[in-house]
Amino acid sequence: MKKLLLLLIILTFNFSVQDECSFSGINVWPTQQNIAPNSIFVIEGYADSQELIIQLNKKNKIYLKGNSERVPIKVLRILKGQYGLTQAILQPERELQTGKTYELQIDGLGEFEKQDYTVAKWTVSSKKDLDKPVWDCLPSYKNRTFRALGCGPERFINFCGILKDNSPTLIYAKVFNRTNKTQSDYFLTVEGQNISIGHDMCSGAFAFHEDTEYEVQFGLMDASGNENMELTEPVKFTGPTEKDESDSEPVCNCTTKSAVSAKADSKSNLLIYSILGGVIAAIGIIIYLKQKRAVY
Structure with missing residues (x-):
């Protein structure tokens, strides 16, 4: 019994430590x-x-x-x-x-x-980087997430996007509160295609209130100071609530501009070949009809 009680105390202590935020x-x-x-x-x-x-x-x-x-x-x-x-x-x-x-x-x-x-x-390194970062797939809204944790909930709005640059790049996020007409901005690190704005249990760049209306725009700045601050079009969203609670991570499947261009080129080539085939068929019919008339 004493061992069981000791084990419960240790487990409780470990969970409480994990749920605390540092100063x-x-x-x-x-x-x-x-x-x-x-x-x-x-x-x-x-x-x-x-x-x-x-x-x-x-x-x-x-x-x-x-x-x-x-x-x-x-x-x-x-x-x-x-x-x-x-x-x-x-x-x-x-x-x-x-x-x-x-x-x-x-x-x-x-x-x-x-x-x-x-x-x-x-x-x-020996080489300066003077190229500004660009979007290869503009950020698109994915979902809202809410997680109840020890020191308070984490709230995130998740987007999917792909950037292209020679240096590590930060994403600039400018959030406008449509309810009280205030705004805040911050530079964010990202992993892969996932762009998340909000806060975890202890800290974060943005604090969202339940069901409050917001909008966000994005820009880019890389580690060599090259900026692409031509902000994206505003995307509207509302603050996460407990109804958005989920343990699943957002899955992104963005298509890069090169892939989009390849698809467009494929469609264009198909159209060109179709037109060319039609022209050749028409010429063939005309030649056939002329030869037929000549015989008669």
Whole structure:
């Protein structure tokens, strides 16, 4: 009986730990090891670490360090999410040296912030990336999802889309609340064709209210700072509710422009061959009739 009671206590403790949210966190993007000489960076603060993002180059200097070289970084813009996230878009003040490894340094971190931040580092490739990202399949609405969790529900609106670029790319989402006429924007990472906007149990870029009307537009920005901010057409949706609760993940099956073009080309070729066949048949009939008249 004592062993059973102990097991129940351990299980309860484990579930409670999994259902808790931490008080802070710092994430840096891009996450790959190699970057272009004209790379930009994004740093994101969660919960209490949001204040650090706001204080970059004020209370907390941020720069790149490569051996004895120190490259100042400017903060291009700060975007505040609606559910415990804030991000800063950063750009080095000069082009980075090919083949060199740089570390992202932040001065003046407190004890907890030092625990949150793992120093990010990258090696610079030889080629600059100057091509802007493009959509290969424009985002289309998929569904709404709601999941009840320990510290609160997660709510997402899911879209499917395909982008094309030479560098890792972020998706810019601009959400407009049609009810109270307010808007919020944020840069999002994506996996495959799935584009999800909203928040999980602990944090997220957007907070949606049940049955409230919204609309979203999307743009693109890659890790080399190339932007495609010609926003997509607005897509309307309403906030998720408990009726949308489901454990199934949205399945995307987008068709790229190349595939669409191939289908269009196939149809065009079929039409051309049909017309050509008709012309040849008509010529054949005319020749036959002329020869028949000549005989008579």
